[in-house]
Amino acid sequence: MKPPSIDELKIRLKNRKTESDDKINMRVAKASAELATAPLFDVIIENDNLEKALKEAEGVVGHFIISETQS
Numbered sequence: 001m002k003p004p005s006i007d008e009l010k011i012r013l014k015n016r017k018t019e020s021d022d023k024i025n026m027r028v029a030k031a032s033a034e035l036a037t038a039p040l041f042d043v044i045i046e047n048d049n050l051e052k053a054l055k056e057a058e059g060v061v062g063h064f065i066i067s068e069t070q071s
Contacts, residue, residue: 001045001047001053001057002035002038002044002045002046002047003031003046003047004046004047004048006028006031006032006035009027009028009031010024010028013027013028043060045057045060
């Protein structure tokens with residue numbers, strides 16, 4: 001799952017009001033490092049719209065399960 005941008009991720013985390021600024025900054029730094037490795041993953045789902053991202057994730061998982069049971 002990939003946020004639309006690092007700025008959007010930071011906005012979402014701040015709007016939740018569940019973590020301190022230090023914790024948010026740590027999560028944003030970790031996300032930045034993880035996004036740098038994104039091209040290594042088989043699938044990247046952008047979470048710009050929750051319903052769309054959920055459907056895409058369900059499709060990816062469903063496809064994986066089917067391909068594994070046929071192997």
